[in-house]
Amino acid sequence: MHKSVALAACTAALFTVQAAPAAWADRTNTTSPTKEAKGGKNGRTITVQTKVQTSVNGDTRSARTGNLSSADSNWTPPACWYEPAFSPKEIEKTVKAWRGFGDGVPLFEGVGEFVGDYLDNRYKKGKPYKDYNLDKQGKGMFWAAAINPNRKDDPEASACDKQPFWVDEAETPKEPLAVTPEVLAEYAYDELPVPSTEITMAPQGTTKVNLPTWVWLDKAKFKKVSVTASIPGSGLSATTTAEPVSLSIAPGTEDAETYPASGECPIEDHRIGVPRAKGTPADTDPPCGVKYLRSSGDGSYDLQATVTWKISWTSTTTEGGRLPEGRFGADQQVEVEEIQSINR
Incomplete structure (x- = not known):
């Protein structure tokens, strides 16, 4: 050699x-x-x-987790x-x-x-x-x-x-490129564990054409989550916090309507959407959901549900600030069929 x-x-x-x-x-x-x-x-x-x-300070023990991707395509952690x-x-x-x-x-x-x-x-x-x-x-x-x-x-x-x-x-x-609290905060962004975005729908299973499908997420999972990144003995540390702000629904077809019309369901009191109560009329509009206007035939529609998280950071040694919003989502297959009618 x-x-x-x-x-x-x-x-x-x-x-x-x-x-x-x-x-x-x-x-x-x-x-x-x-x-x-x-x-x-x-x-x-x-x-x-x-x-x-x-170290993770949020309550994510019962949640399946994933990592956020930046909503700003021009920004990534260091x-x-x-x-x-x-x-x-x-x-x-x-x-x-x-x-x-x-x-x-x-x-x-x-x-x-x-x-x-x-x-x-x-x-x-x-x-x-x-x-x-x-x-x-x-x-x-x-x-x-x-x-x-x-x-x-x-x-x-x-x-x-x-x-x-x-x-x-x-x-x-x-x-x-020397490490700073802000660099640590950006690194912590990569380490934020957020819950999976597997939505619950009603009716369950196959849904019907022209009837609203209610959509919601587990309230207990969607809380703030924080990650603290530090170098022991150096005095350098930062805490990055993610807070869920909205759920975006993309039905997977143009032949659909969303509730609300923007497809953005706001998160209020950790709640994303509302479960449909028993006895609710089938044609009642949900606060968060989708209505398919055409059958999926022998296949299914690829519904995409994405949660947007607001990101901020703090440090004991310097002023903190905001980082680009993060997104994490999942796809679910939805079968839609025509309502069967009986002629007498």
């Missing part, structure tokens, strides 16, 4: 393997596990497993960022460990020393850091690129292509 090729492969692996330094191992929270993040420009970017942790990754001692320890890599293996013989020399040149010999910044132990961290595990295949994931760089404690990096 050519040493320059080995360098690219090994240095990329180097910091990925060391993605969760021991210094952070005992800083726990009620969170989901950290996720492995790999990738980078031409496969050579040094990346780390993100230490961002998330694909990568830079975050605190290594202490000076962790950099030093890792470089020393790599000097033994490849010993006794013909294909990799000498690669460890080559990688070690490269890293020492950068982090020990003053180009640009001296002695791994050991004199600053406890006074800052080396920040490294981390890739959003939900978006590791996005082209934007290659934007964080800088080598790990030093940031003094309590200082804000001048790097535009």
